[in-house]
Every structure is written in C-alpha cells, then in structure tokens.
Amino acid sequence: MAANETLLQAFEWHSTSHSPSMNKGYSTESHYTYLRRVLPSLARIGVTGIWLPPGCKANNSQGNGYDCYDLWDLGEYDQKGGRATKWGVKEELSKVMQTAEGEGIQCIWDTVLNHKAGGDATEETWAVEVDEEDRRIEICSPKKIEAWLRFDFPGRERDGVSNEKFLWRAEHFNGTDWDHRAQKRAIYKIIDDPFTLSNPSLRPDIWNDFMWMKNSGTKARTERRAGKGWAEDVDDQHGNADYLMFSNIDYSQSSVQDHVKHWGEWMVNDVGVDGFRLDAAQHFSYSFTRDWISVVQQASWKKRNRELFIVGEIWTDEPRCILDWLNSVGQNAYAYDSPLLYNFSRISEDIRKGSKSVDLRTILHDSLLELRPQSAVTFVTNHDTQPGQTSYAPIDSQLKSFFYAFILLRREGRPCVFWGDLYGTNGPYAEPPACTVRTANGGERNLLPDLIMVRKYLAYGEQKDYFDSTHCIGFTRSGVEGESKTGCAIIISVANKDTSTGDYRATKRMRIGKPGEVWVDILCEKEYRTETIIDAKGYGLFSCGGMGIGVFSRRAEADQFSLNLNLDS
Structure with a gap:
C-alpha cells in the first residue's frame, strides 16, 4: 500500500523574509532559505508535499504574490523594486526544489491566473461601472476610462533576457477597479466600443435597460451585453463571480489563453513543479481552466510520466459550488474543503459560547469530505483564515489538535497542514504554534508533528x-x-x-x-x-x-x- 500523503502550506500571510540584495543569489534570512533548511525535518515526520507561496513577481517587493505582476519573473528580473520576490530569488527557489526532490517532497506552485496588478502605464478603454453586489447590473452609461492595463515588463529588457515577449494591453482584460482619469475606485466592466456594435438597443444613450435604478425600487434587467464582458462559466457569487480584484484577465482572448498555457508548460518543463494550487478558481473561466489543466498534465506525462497534483481554491459554504467546478474541470482535480473548515469553526464557536447545539456528529455535514471524498483537500487553517484576514474563521487553538487528528488520520481526503499552526504566525495578530499541550515538567509540547507521524506510520486500512x-x-x-x-x-x-x-x-x-x-x-x-x-x-x-x-x-x-x-x- 502506498504511503499516506500530507501537504504543508509552507508559508503564512505574515511570514518574514529578507531576500538577497540586487546582485546576490542567496540570503540566509530569506523564506526560501529557511524553508530549504527545514525540509529534511518535515520529510522525517511525514510531509510529502509543500504548497509553495505565489512566487511570481508581485506589485511591490513585499507583496505576497497574490498581487501578481509578471508570471514569468520568479525573482530573476529587476522589476517592481528589485530582483527578488518577497520569498527570495530564483536561485534560492531552485535549491528549495532540488532539496525537496531529494527528500521525496513534491512542490505545488500557488498560481494566480485570475488577475494582474501593477500595470506599467495606462490605456484608454470603454467600460461601464457595475453594482458591487450584482456584477451583472450596469450602473452607468458606457464611457471611456483610463486604467493601468499596459504591462511592458521593462525589467526583462534591461536584463537582456526574457522568457516571453507577450505584452499585455487593455484588450486582454475585461475588468478593473481604478479609473485614473477620474481618480475613482469602482468595479469597471471593460466592454467593446458601443458604437461599433450592430445591436442598436445597446447605444450609449439607452443604457438604462441594463441598469438598476437604486432609488426607483425597480428590478434590474440582467441581459448580457453583446461583445466583451464577464465570463459566463464562473461561480454565481455576486450574480457573476468573474471579477475579484485588480485587472481581471479576459480568457475569451485566444492570445491570452495560448500565453498562459505556454507559461504552465514552462513551469512544468523548466521550473519543475509537481502541481498547481489555483488561486481564486471560482473567479475565472471553467472551460479555460479545464483546457489549461489538460495542457499542463500532458506536459507532465511527457516529461515525467506522471500526473500533476491540481487543487482549486473555491471559498464557499455551499458544496454545490465546489462540485460544479470539479465537474467542469474534471481530470482528477482536487478542491479545498471549505465547508468542512466552516464546520470546524462552527463547532469551535459553539463550544466557546457554551451552546447546547454542540454536536460532533455533524462534523462532516455537507462537506466535500462527505460528498466527494476522493476530491477533497482538507484543512484547519490557512493564510486566508488566520486572524486578521478576510476569510477569518475562528477556531480555538486547543481544538485545532482535535480537528487535525480528524483530517490527518482518516482514510478519505488529502490533508493540508498550515505553516502557522506548526511554527506560529507573525504580524499584528501573531500566535504561537497551535496544538500545544502542557508537559509534566511544566513545559509545552506541540502535538501536530506527532499527528503527522501517526498518519505516516499507522493510519492505514x-x-x-x-x-x-x-x-x-x-x-x-x-x-x-x-x-x-x-x-x-x-x-x-x-x-x-x-x-x-x-x-x-x-x-x-x-x-x-x-x-x-x-x-x-x-x-x-x-x-x-x-x-x-x-x-x-x-x-x-x-x-x-x-x-x-x-x-x-x-x-x-x-x-x-x-x-x-x-x-x-
């Protein structure tokens, strides 16, 4: 029987990292260097895969990477304040991956394909503002805005090398959040020039057909505007979940599809990743995601004769939304079991409040682990749910050991351990490692490494x-x-x-x-x-x-x- 697999999220939101200076390829204080140092210990206790941070160049040198600027810059080019990403430089990343391979640990890349941030210049484009609560509803007439949608990547040219010549322009996006000309923040849906459309009902002067008059109490029409707009094959959060943040990538463009597929092949063939974590998977085209997964899987089979690990992030307490994504993309993809996490948080809060509703028998209710266990990546905390974050899910530190025992020692699901629970977190809401208990001599002991070891050695059958x-x-x-x-x-x-x-x-x-x-x-x-x-x-x-x-x-x-x-x- 194959050994149990355990994934570790190898960072937390406030992980400290002091990356190398401009001309250096190594720093003793970068996160990549620290991660490389602890890999042998992690392998000994039973970690078989690490979820690496989003290591593409961010909008600034301390950006965690979810504000992705350049997919092709893994800490190699002098852009956005330096050569290094927050996590380190490409040379250090390569050493992490080499060490991980030697320890039998797979490297899963945190992949931001939904949006780009930090454009190099503005471009003029047609757009309409949409309602924040229902993105299908237009709340102004079509107008020209000036948005940061031009990506030239000058650092690549200065360094005299470049992996990819594709340059991003306004036509490659379908949404943004800032009109530089008007100095106004809103959700802007980028559209085709309305005067070029053949349908006269879409002239700029009769846009009210697609508008919710907030003060009239009337219902909005939500017909889809002809031409450029939101992707239809996404989650239905806010009516249409295509837009999340920054400059939203338009996957109806064949050139964009080809470019991002080529990047995925490069990550498999040249960088050598063993899988991908798809950030914000519910917010970009499911059909493109299916095609992209097919391309990178083919690359992996051709290069290594094995399948990549693919997992999608879908934040919801409704399992149907996760199942819709899994059914759409297929190909043995996984998804994070966010409903199970919410069950953990509900039970923890009921206990904290002394509620009579506490019922451990409901722990699996409507979770992916219950409905499609073969596709579930289970977790107790991650960088989005730690204190101070947007999806904070309160769970008592002592109870975390209970829930980790539950996900680590069960037959179904692939468990993911959070870096902050193993090593502690930093930042304004810093916490020590979770799962600690008092010892007989008055000290403390962390149960989490032992639970991972039990999974490695005993939790079978x-x-x-x-x-x-x-x-x-x-x-x-x-x-x-x-x-x-x-x-x-x-x-x-x-x-x-x-x-x-x-x-x-x-x-x-x-x-x-x-x-x-x-x-x-x-x-x-x-x-x-x-x-x-x-x-x-x-x-x-x-x-x-x-x-x-x-x-x-x-x-x-x-x-x-x-x-x-x-x-x-």
Missing part, C-alpha cells in the same frame, strides 16, 4: 466510525495485514466530563486489534500513557480527557512517537 454521541466521537483504522502499517484508534471529546459516569474522562468502546493486545495513547508522555486491553470480542475501552483527544496504537509501535523533533533544522 479500513475505517470504522463511532459517531454515536454529540460530545464524543471516535473512529478506527484497522491497519494493513502483513505490513508495519498497523492501524490506530482515535477518540475526540468536547465534554468537560462524561455525563454517563460523572468522571472527567470520556470513553468510547471500539473494535480494533486482537484479544489481549495492549493499546496505549501515543499523544501522552511515555510515563503517563493511558492503556486499554482488547477484550475477548476484539473491543477496547478507549479514553481521553473530557475536553481532549486520544490516539491509540499497539504498545510496540508507540515508542517511535513523542520524539519532540526540532523542526527548525
């Missing part, structure tokens, strides 16, 4: 769920006969005390192992490990603290855990 109590659930993994992957039993409790016994311990009777075997809680310190003996019928009575988790294995396998690995070297 058939799964049996015991979701029979609102405040305490459990499940078992039977292991693989004849292999060292011997299985485990997991109990999760969010009750201060077991209401059936009055004891501040939770118990769950589960079937696992063989009669007479001793199973111990490997998350406990060795001297204090809880034990259970499997009875004649093959059942053990597994226990944990009333507000706690227990992960049990055969006693013989337990000693490889609680190693307190130094993950900083």
Whole structure:
C-alpha cells in the first residue's frame, strides 16, 4: 500500500523574509532559505508535499504574490523594486526544489491566473461601472476610462533576457477597479466600443435597460451585453463571480489563453513543479481552466510520466459550488474543503459560547469530505483564515489538535497542514504554534508533528466510525495485514466530563486489534500513557480527557512517537 500523503502550506500571510540584495543569489534570512533548511525535518515526520507561496513577481517587493505582476519573473528580473520576490530569488527557489526532490517532497506552485496588478502605464478603454453586489447590473452609461492595463515588463529588457515577449494591453482584460482619469475606485466592466456594435438597443444613450435604478425600487434587467464582458462559466457569487480584484484577465482572448498555457508548460518543463494550487478558481473561466489543466498534465506525462497534483481554491459554504467546478474541470482535480473548515469553526464557536447545539456528529455535514471524498483537500487553517484576514474563521487553538487528528488520520481526503499552526504566525495578530499541550515538567509540547507521524506510520486500512454521541466521537483504522502499517484508534471529546459516569474522562468502546493486545495513547508522555486491553470480542475501552483527544496504537509501535523533533533544522 502506498504511503499516506500530507501537504504543508509552507508559508503564512505574515511570514518574514529578507531576500538577497540586487546582485546576490542567496540570503540566509530569506523564506526560501529557511524553508530549504527545514525540509529534511518535515520529510522525517511525514510531509510529502509543500504548497509553495505565489512566487511570481508581485506589485511591490513585499507583496505576497497574490498581487501578481509578471508570471514569468520568479525573482530573476529587476522589476517592481528589485530582483527578488518577497520569498527570495530564483536561485534560492531552485535549491528549495532540488532539496525537496531529494527528500521525496513534491512542490505545488500557488498560481494566480485570475488577475494582474501593477500595470506599467495606462490605456484608454470603454467600460461601464457595475453594482458591487450584482456584477451583472450596469450602473452607468458606457464611457471611456483610463486604467493601468499596459504591462511592458521593462525589467526583462534591461536584463537582456526574457522568457516571453507577450505584452499585455487593455484588450486582454475585461475588468478593473481604478479609473485614473477620474481618480475613482469602482468595479469597471471593460466592454467593446458601443458604437461599433450592430445591436442598436445597446447605444450609449439607452443604457438604462441594463441598469438598476437604486432609488426607483425597480428590478434590474440582467441581459448580457453583446461583445466583451464577464465570463459566463464562473461561480454565481455576486450574480457573476468573474471579477475579484485588480485587472481581471479576459480568457475569451485566444492570445491570452495560448500565453498562459505556454507559461504552465514552462513551469512544468523548466521550473519543475509537481502541481498547481489555483488561486481564486471560482473567479475565472471553467472551460479555460479545464483546457489549461489538460495542457499542463500532458506536459507532465511527457516529461515525467506522471500526473500533476491540481487543487482549486473555491471559498464557499455551499458544496454545490465546489462540485460544479470539479465537474467542469474534471481530470482528477482536487478542491479545498471549505465547508468542512466552516464546520470546524462552527463547532469551535459553539463550544466557546457554551451552546447546547454542540454536536460532533455533524462534523462532516455537507462537506466535500462527505460528498466527494476522493476530491477533497482538507484543512484547519490557512493564510486566508488566520486572524486578521478576510476569510477569518475562528477556531480555538486547543481544538485545532482535535480537528487535525480528524483530517490527518482518516482514510478519505488529502490533508493540508498550515505553516502557522506548526511554527506560529507573525504580524499584528501573531500566535504561537497551535496544538500545544502542557508537559509534566511544566513545559509545552506541540502535538501536530506527532499527528503527522501517526498518519505516516499507522493510519492505514479500513475505517470504522463511532459517531454515536454529540460530545464524543471516535473512529478506527484497522491497519494493513502483513505490513508495519498497523492501524490506530482515535477518540475526540468536547465534554468537560462524561455525563454517563460523572468522571472527567470520556470513553468510547471500539473494535480494533486482537484479544489481549495492549493499546496505549501515543499523544501522552511515555510515563503517563493511558492503556486499554482488547477484550475477548476484539473491543477496547478507549479514553481521553473530557475536553481532549486520544490516539491509540499497539504498545510496540508507540515508542517511535513523542520524539519532540526540532523542526527548525
């Protein structure tokens, strides 16, 4: 049986990084250098893939990369304040990928294909303002605006090298958020010159047919304007989700499609990535995404005879939106299970508020893990949901260990661990590593590395769920006969005390192992490990603290855990 795979998001929003100066190819304090240093430790505990930050040149030297300026500049050209990206220079990236390959770790590239930022000059174009809540509704007559839609990439020419000569102009975009001439911020849909259209009903002087008169109380018509406009094959958030931010790329243009496909092939063939995380996947053409995935997969099969890992980011609590994307793009793509994350946050908040609605049996409700587990990338936190971010999802730090045990040790789904939960976060809402517990000598210990190791060594075989109590659930993994992957039993409790016994311990009777075997809680310190003996019928009575988790294995396998690995070297 193949080893379990575990993905690590290898950055957080406020990751510190001091990149090399202009003529240097290395810095001891860049994020790429630090990441390269910890890769061997990550491999030892069971990390098999890293989600790299968006390392294309951003709009400024400290931009995280979601404000993407130049797809082809991975820290190579003197543009936007320097040669390096926030994360480092291309030479350092290459060393990260070489080290990762040597450790058996795949590199997944965070890919921003929805928009571009930081144009080099303005261009004049026809546009209409649209309603922020329903992007199908035009709220002004067609007019000419001056927008930063010209991308010349002068740094490439100064350095005398360039991977790609394609230059972006106004015709390559269908939306933007700033009219430089009017000094006005709004959502502008870029359109064709209305005087060139054959349909007379679209003359500029009768634009009211497509307008919501906000003060009239009338409903808007949402007929699609002929010619250039939003992509239709996107999510229906805000009526049409094509526009998200910055300068929105128009994938109806064949030249744009060819250019971005060529970039994807370059990333596979020359840079050597093992997969792509598609940022804002619900906001750009699903049909183009399907074609793009096909192109990069063909490149991977031709070069390495294996499939790339592709995962889309779709922020929603409605699983139908994720399923629509998966059905549209096909080709074994994955999606992040945001509904599962929202379930975690809901349960955490119910516990914090002392709500009587706490019910662990609903943990999978309407999640991708429940509806299409083979396509789910599960996670507890990421850079968008950490404190202070736009999609902040509050989850108690102690409870994170419960939810990580849930996603890491189950059979279905591909779990993704957050850098900030393993190493802590920086910034105005800085937090220490999550999943820490007090030790007997008064110190602290992070359970997350051990949970990843349990996934690596023990969490195999058939799964049996015991979701029979609102405040305490459990499940078992039977292991693989004849292999060292011997299985485990997991109990999760969010009750201060077991209401059936009055004891501040939770118990769950589960079937696992063989009669007479001793199973111990490997998350406990060795001297204090809880034990259970499997009875004649093959059942053990597994226990944990009333507000706690227990992960049990055969006693013989337990000693490889609680190693307190130094993950900083």
